[in-house]
Amino acid sequence: MTRAAEPVLILIFRGTHQVLSAEKRLKGGGVPLRLIPVPRRLTSDCGLAIRIPLDRRDRAREILSGARLLPVSAHIPREGGEYDPVSL
């Protein structure tokens, strides 16, 4: 599983159902992940986000675009609690 020191990517989805659908497909495709509460700096939503190792980005994009489950946004955490928006 991802250690905090490893670079990670945070994926934000439209709703809880989409998060769990993406989780099922990513796991099925061998992408290690963790469900995390959506960081408040990213959205006002009260739900969940998916955190994956940054080096699995291409595999995640392939799986999620095939399932028509692309996230609404993706972010790389920086030091100081900020996030850089990136494309998946």
Add this chain to the structure above:
Amino acid sequence: MAKAVGEAVLRAGNPGRSGHALSIRSARDLFVARERLAELFGRADSSRFVFTENATVALNQAIKGVLRPGDHVVTTSVEHNSVMRPLRRMEEAGVRVTVVPAGGDGVTAARDLIAAFRKATRLVVMAHASNVSGALQPVDAVIAAARRRGILTLIDAAQTAGSMPIDLSSLPVDLLAASGHKGLLGPQGTGFLFVREGVPIVPLIEGGTGSRSESDRQPEFFPDALESGTPNSVGAAGLAVSLAWILRKGVGTIRRGEVALVDLLLRGLSKIPGVTVYGPEDPLLRGSAVSFRVEGMDPAETGVRLEKRSGVLVRAGLHCSPNGHRALGTFPAGTVRVSPGPFTTRAEIATFLSALRKIRNPSA
């Protein structure tokens, strides 16, 4: 199923509202049940299966979410009140309703329904099987004809979901409603509405979804568009278990078992003097509900005697379907209804038939 519900009560969190463990587990209960529904009904995208409290709420959502003043709707004379009452309400709001009469066997002819289509027809609503006579309705032919005319279709599958194969990848119905506690063997308080991609529908209920919280407008994506407020994740946990059982067993196997029991019932009932059975004679043309009447005996009295004598629990009366009974000529007294399920045995059918023979004697 009951164990899963009990365990879910003890660990229920509000799904989609937090990132803590209990909230996630409850969200998973809903997700797993939804995925299994999609698998059972042959769809890849489970988000189009919206959870409701029961089939009634699903039917209300479909009818009131699709029809607008000036629209015309076609339905049958064997519908449950969960279809007829919302339609009558919509009639007051300027929707025109055509109720196509069924035959004496409770079956509505496809050609009669299709002949009722007009230019303004927006929706056809029909039961897959009557909850009174058990009669299967010609849904395939009507859906195909409606689709050619650009008319939306809504099927009330309360009597058939889980007991008869329904494949939504080959049956091009737009909306399908069912309860979770009948053929799907789940707990009461569960049900669903399937909404095909692209079908325009307005939510009946709006509110918190846990998503798009920065906006005071209802999300348009599914299932959130039609699911507001704290959902019944406890019920979903139970439904998920019963759906897994049905998927393992196979709906085809369940159907074959129920057809054999209905056949046994029909043949047994036909041999008891003074008993009239309603609906098609061929068990393949019916769902599992079998309605009958004992000559000279109030159906409610028959029900009480059956319970007292043999512990057989039946539903007597109008079954929330006055129109269905008018179609059969059994209004207003109604009938007695027995419905074998996947756990009913041949021995239980024999016990029921034997009890019925005995209670025909008023001094018994």
